[in-house]
Structure formats: C-alpha cells, structure tokens
Amino acid sequence: MTRLSSDELHLGRLFNGFDYKLQVWVVNGVVRGCGHPASMRLCGAPCCNAYRYAGQRIAEVPGAERFPQQMTRRA
Numbered sequence: 001m002t003r004l005s006s007d008e009l010h011l012g013r014l015f016n017g018f019d020y021k022l023q024v025w026v027v028n029g030v031v032r033g034c035g036h037p038a039s040m041r042l043c044g045a046p047c048c049n050a051y052r053y054a055g056q057r058i059a060e061v062p063g064a065e066r067f068p069q070q071m072t073r074r075a
C-alpha cells in the first residue's frame with residue numbers, strides 16, 4: 001500500500017491513501033474493507049470503520065478528512 005508521502009488527493013478529498021480520521025484505507029476514492037475475521041464482529045456490530053464504510057465513496061462518508069483543494073499531496 002502507499003506511503004504517507006504518496007497519498008493522492010482529489011478535489012480536497014483523499015483519493016488514494018490512509019484516512020487518519022476514520023482510520024481507513026482509500027483506493028480510487030472508495031473505502032477498502034478491513035479483512036478482520038467475522039469473529040471480531042460480535043452480534044453483527046462493525047469491528048471498525050473500514051468494515052462499516054467498505055465500498056462507500058470516501059467523499060460521502062461523514063467525518064472523513066478534508067484538505068485544501070489546491071493540495072494534491074499530503075504535506
């Protein structure tokens with residue numbers, strides 16, 4: 001996966017990289033699933049944000065990181 005310095009932003013949103021607020025990986029603007037075993041999701045509760053938001057566009061997830069639009073890379 002990408003290093004911090006290679007995070008890619010698009011229109012003020014993370015496009016490829018790690019969202020530190022939600023603690024999820026983002027690939028092509030979409031949240032990646034976490035890969036945790038089902039045993040970590042007791043009673044059907046999501047084990048983490050990556051599971052909760054998997055497959056959603058990061059731009060539509062509440063609480064996702066935002067960046068100045070002129071930024072193309074994380075500082």
Ligand SMILES: [Zn+2]
Binds near residue numbers: 034
């Ligand atoms: Zn998880």
